[in-house]
Amino acid sequence: MGEEIPAGRLATLESNAREIRRDIIRMTYAAGSGHPGGSLSVTDLLTALIFHELNIDPAHPEAPERDRLVLSKGHAAPALYAALSLRGYFPREELVTLRQLGSRLQGHVDRHTLPCVEASTGCLGQGTGMAVGMALDARLAHRPSRVYAVLGDGECQAGATWEALMAGGHYHLSNLTVLLDRNGLETDGSTEALMGIEPIADKFRAFRYHTIEIDGHSFPEILNALDEARRTKDEPTAIVARTVKGKGVSFMEGKHAWHGKAPNRAEAEKALAELGGTLEASTP
Amino acid sequence: MTPAGKPESLRDAYGQTLVELGDRDPHLAVFDADLSGSTRTAMFGQKFPDRFYNVGVMEPTMMSMAAGMSLGGRTVFASTFAVFAAGQAYNFVRQSICYNRANVKIVATHGGLLVGGDGGTHQIVEDIGLMRGLPGMTVIVPADAPTTRSATRAVAEREGPAYVRLTRENLPTVTDGTFVIGKANELAAGTDLTIVAVGAMVARGLEVAEELRRVGVSVRVLDLASVKPFDEPALLRAARDTGAILVLEEHSVLTGVGALVASTTSENYPVPVRRIGMPDLFGESGEPWALLDRYGMSTERIREEAWELLRMRGKVQ
Numbered sequence: 001m002g003e004e005i006p007a008g009r010l011a012t013l014e015s016n017a018r019e020i021r022r023d024i025i026r027m028t029y030a031a032g033s034g035h036p037g038g039s040l041s042v043t044d045l046l047t048a049l050i051f052h053e054l055n056i057d058p059a060h061p062e063a064p065e066r067d068r069l070v071l072s073k074g075h076a077a078p079a080l081y082a083a084l085s086l087r088g089y090f091p092r093e094e095l096v097t098l099r100q101l102g103s104r105l106q107g108h109v110d111r112h113t114l115p116c117v118e119a120s121t122g123c124l125g126q127g128t129g130m131a132v133g134m135a136l137d138a139r140l141a142h143r144p145s146r147v148y149a150v151l152g153d154g155e156c157q158a159g160a161t162w163e164a165l166m167a168g169g170h171y172h173l174s175n176l177t178v179l180l181d182r183n184g185l186e187t188d189g190s191t192e193a194l195m196g197i198e199p200i201a202d203k204f205r206a207f208r209y210h211t212i213e214i215d216g217h218s219f220p221e222i223l224n225a226l227d228e229a230r231r232t233k234d235e236p237t238a239i240v241a242r243t244v245k246g247k248g249v250s251f252m253e254g255k256h257a258w259h260g261k262a263p264n265r266a267e268a269e270k271a272l273a274e275l276g277g278t279l280e281a282s283t284p
Numbered sequence: 285m286t287p288a289g290k291p292e293s294l295r296d297a298y299g300q301t302l303v304e305l306g307d308r309d310p311h312l313a314v315f316d317a318d319l320s321g322s323t324r325t326a327m328f329g330q331k332f333p334d335r336f337y338n339v340g341v342m343e344p345t346m347m348s349m350a351a352g353m354s355l356g357g358r359t360v361f362a363s364t365f366a367v368f369a370a371g372q373a374y375n376f377v378r379q380s381i382c383y384n385r386a387n388v389k390i391v392a393t394h395g396g397l398l399v400g401g402d403g404g405t406h407q408i409v410e411d412i413g414l415m416r417g418l419p420g421m422t423v424i425v426p427a428d429a430p431t432t433r434s435a436t437r438a439v440a441e442r443e444g445p446a447y448v449r450l451t452r453e454n455l456p457t458v459t460d461g462t463f464v465i466g467k468a469n470e471l472a473a474g475t476d477l478t479i480v481a482v483g484a485m486v487a488r489g490l491e492v493a494e495e496l497r498r499v500g501v502s503v504r505v506l507d508l509a510s511v512k513p514f515d516e517p518a519l520l521r522a523a524r525d526t527g528a529i530l531v532l533e534e535h536s537v538l539t540g541v542g543a544l545v546a547s548t549t550s551e552n553y554p555v556p557v558r559r560i561g562m563p564d565l566f567g568e569s570g571e572p573w574a575l576l577d578r579y580g581m582s583t584e585r586i587r588e589e590a591w592e593l594l595r596m597r598g599k600v601q
Contacts, residue, residue: 064356111355113382119352123379129345133352140313140335141356160376163345191321 006224009052013219016086017047021248022277023082023095029268029279031099034107037258038152039079041183041216041243046076048222049148049179050083053230060087061115067145068118068134072127072161073152073181074108080117081105089115093222094280127151127157128178132168135176135236146230150179154186156197162207168236169208176236177229179210181216183245185256202236224271248275289428289457294450297429298348299324301436302361306332312440315350315362317343322452323363323393343368347376351386359387359440365399366392366449370411381445382418388446389439395425395449396534397562397579398484400572407567407575412482413539415447416443416512422446422465425533425541427486431469431509438465449483451534453572456487459507469516472497474504476599477590478522478529482508482541482577485532485560485581492586501594510540516548523553528593530558534581537561556596558589 028034097103104113108122131149138145214221229237246252250272313335320326329336350362366600369392426432439446481489531542542559
């Protein structure tokens with residue numbers, strides 16, 4: 001297993017994740033649309049990547065040696081924006097402009113408008129392919145950059161996801177890590193009721209991935225898995241992170257209806273009370 | 285007018301030029317999807333195996349991979365048949381390449397009916413329309429091998445996405461290879477009628493123009509190889525100077541170059557326009573050139589439509 005993670009580091013990650021969750025609620029409430037459920041489920045994974053694992057620096061967002069993060073489930077844009085803003089990539093006041101005309105915060109992530117958004121995504125099944133291309137590029141250029149693709153589980157029904165995963169395994173891309181936000185729910189209901197993707201970990205193994213199954217809301221487990229991925233040679237790593245859709249907001253948890261629906265004012269206030277905040281953005 | 289030279293392979297010209305570009309740019313990378321012998325990217329693959337990726341039958345993801353690879357600063361080429369590049373992979377070209385403004389050059393071979401024996405499944409007659417509708421996409425349809433060479437170099441030098449449509453059949457050389465993105469090539473001067481053509485239809489247009497010249501009708505022939513951006517001034521000049529335009533393409537008349545010419549002239553300088561191309565139909569198996577005749581792209585049909593336009597403009601009785 002990985003090294004002991006200092007308690008202070010874990011507490012900081014927990015507190016950042018809470019702030020990001022509060023921002024997701026504020027943003028989707030202000031926008032009146034968006035995807036809170038899958039943003040809340042992926043929050044801990046993104047927090048671990050952006051505040052711990054990735055070799056990135058807001059002062060040098062274009063540094064060629066940086067690690068790349070591709071949010072293949074581009075609808076979880078609110079979570080990525082909140083995390084990047086908290087990390088110092090752009091002003092936090094901008095968060096509430098999500099989905100507004102003229103805003104840099106597009107409904108699905110756009111690499112041209114914000115730093116550290118490495119690929120524009122949104123139509124599912126394409127992010128992993130782009131991540132594979134980036135990993136091939138880094139290897140060909142002998143750059144130490146590592147590439148992280150964050151997938152949704154509904155996206156695992158898309159054939160192109162498996163094309164891309166097949167390529168990652170075929171090319172032995174040890175600089176590629178795929179994280180699956182396995183919250184079990186998509187727009188219309190449970191993945192297993194709609195088009196089952198299980199046994200998903202076995203599928204990753206069959207596609208030649210070093211595969212790790214974790215609780216996607218446990219920072220010790222996430223950090224250890226990322227550490228293991230970094231030390232894995234000759235094959236890419238897949239981290240199957242079991243998560244809860246809507247995590248952190250009791251009335252959203254496990255409800256597919258919150259995939260693509262924004263909270264109204266009362267719901268937002270209730271959610272924020274549970275997350276220890278108010279509609280007004282707090283300062284970190 | 286340039287006399288038509290011996291038929292030459294556009295695909296060979298592409299493969300050779302790709303090797304030349306690979307020599308010049310050590311970072312240039314190439315993708316193919318299990319058709320490298322047919323598309324001729326194998327020539328690049330043989331010389332530069334470390335930056336050649338033959339990904340098998342996954343055209344959509346090939347486009348995403350090519351995009352991802354280009355975002356680090358490389359020029360990336362991706363080749364397969366046009367039906368897979370523009371058809372199978374459409375939304376991947378749209379989001380991964382165009383929406384990301386990735387520096388990927390799609391060179392698609394086997395465009396149009398001239399695929400021949402493979403039949404209607406493989407004869408894409410919609411690709412020019414699909415590709416020119418994408419914001420930021422450059423679209424080139426070379427008429428011969430020399431233009432294929434210069435167009436391949438030109439898209440490599442121009443930052444951003446490009447789609448180059450090549451024909452499977454060897455085509456007679458009709459240009460001296462002069463090609464500038466955004467410029468039409470005037471292959472014959474004339475004042476009575478303009479023929480605007482792309483790809484394999486350019487040679488047929490020149491043939492009819494030459495026949496008409498012998499009987500005293502002066503026909504301008506524009507090779508519109510650069511479909512997007514296209515040479516609007518040259519097109520409107522032709523409308524003004526000749527008063528009628530006949531468009532020839534081996535592509536659906538619904539969405540292709542004919543549609544482009546008709547809409548542009550009607551908005552800016554309305555003149556009679558006739559579109560010769562594929563009607564709203566799928567193709568079928570057959571000898572490639574016979575297929576063009578069967579679906580209304582014959583030399584006879586071009587001749588008839590040309591006379592019809594000339595009569596309409598009162599230039600002949």
